[in-house]
Amino acid sequence: MRALILGGSTEAAQLARLLAGQDWIAPTVSLAGRTSAPALPPIPHRIGGFGGAQGLAEHLQRTATDVLIDATHPYAARMSANAVAAARATGVPLLAIRRPAWAPVAGDRWTQVADLAAAARALGEQPCGVFLTIGRQELAPFRAAPQHRYLIRSVEAPEEADLPPSATVITARGPFDLASERALLAAHAIDVLVTKNAGGQATRAKIDVARGLGLRVIITERPRKPDAESVQTAAQAWDWLRAHHAAPRGA
Numbered sequence: 001m002r003a004l005i006l007g008g009s010t011e012a013a014q015l016a017r018l019l020a021g022q023d024w025i026a027p028t029v030s031l032a033g034r035t036s037a038p039a040l041p042p043i044p045h046r047i048g049g050f051g052g053a054q055g056l057a058e059h060l061q062r063t064a065t066d067v068l069i070d071a072t073h074p075y076a077a078r079m080s081a082n083a084v085a086a087a088r089a090t091g092v093p094l095l096a097i098r099r100p101a102w103a104p105v106a107g108d109r110w111t112q113v114a115d116l117a118a119a120a121r122a123l124g125e126q127p128c129g130v131f132l133t134i135g136r137q138e139l140a141p142f143r144a145a146p147q148h149r150y151l152i153r154s155v156e157a158p159e160e161a162d163l164p165p166s167a168t169v170i171t172a173r174g175p176f177d178l179a180s181e182r183a184l185l186a187a188h189a190i191d192v193l194v195t196k197n198a199g200g201q202a203t204r205a206k207i208d209v210a211r212g213l214g215l216r217v218i219i220t221e222r223p224r225k226p227d228a229e230s231v232q233t234a235a236q237a238w239d240w241l242r243a244h245h246a247a248p249r250g251a
């Protein structure tokens with residue numbers, strides 16, 4: 001059974017590990033190619049866009065793909081929409097892994113905003129220390145709030161031209177734990193955390209540390225993804241694949 005896994009998330013990496021070495025399935029992970037040194041899966045992979053929904057549909061047909069797994073990040077809305085459209089056009093069964101969002105709990109001081117421009121405005125006029133964990137490609141709105149001091153963490157360093165004037169950049173790939181997040185926030189005198197609502201455990205520690213320290217958290221709402229049959233975890237996606245393959249018991 002040929003499976004195409006649209007990757008770029010923790011769940012895609014987990015599913016690739018679960019499928020490595022299994023002889024009932026021929027999986028390929030697709031990566032967008034945003035990072036120059038991606039963490040490569042232990043199964044075959046390809047890198048780069050398909051050319052929209054139509055390009056993906058053509059790819060599915062050309063490669064005789066049997067099932068499509070959308071395991072993209074919660075904020076990769078365009079790719080997920082393309083997956084739904086291409087699956088509909090080709091009749092290839094689609095399963096989406098949709099990781100639940102984080103929800104505020106007692107003690108959280110969250111401001112939920114529509115997008116990163118609203119997040120930059122929500123920082124306010126008063127200069128403060130901001131921990132920006134939104135990746136490296138959407139920093140531009142924060143150039144409009146130059147009064148703040150920014151600590152920016154991303155997998156790869158951002159372009160200089162995208163940075164606000166007072167910015168310290170650190171490059172790191174999750175997961176991150178409570179102790180190191182607490183030490184980082186203290187070392188950089190952080191007052192406010194700005195983040196996407198990624199969900200999951202890998203990058204959750206910063207939210208818990210912010211609560212413990214009584215810090216504000218400005219968090220962007222998730223983009224809408226189109227409806228699709230979905231599960232929440234890589235293990236559940238594995239079960240779905242097995243059911244689709246109807247493989248002999250014990251294989």
Ligand code: NAP
Nearest residue numbers: 007008030031032049050051052072073075076077078079
């Ligand atoms: P996006 O806005 O939904 O997609 C933009 C375009 O990038 C798509 O139309 C597609 O190009 C290409 N693309 C996206 N994911 C791809 C994949 N897995 N394989 C091949 N092409 C892909 O996506 P994005 O937000 O830029 O995210 C890009 C990648 O980074 C995704 O794989 C996502 O899982 C990962 N990621 C995103 C975020 C985030 O905050 N957005 C965070 C962590 C990881 P074509 O139309 O040409 O096919």
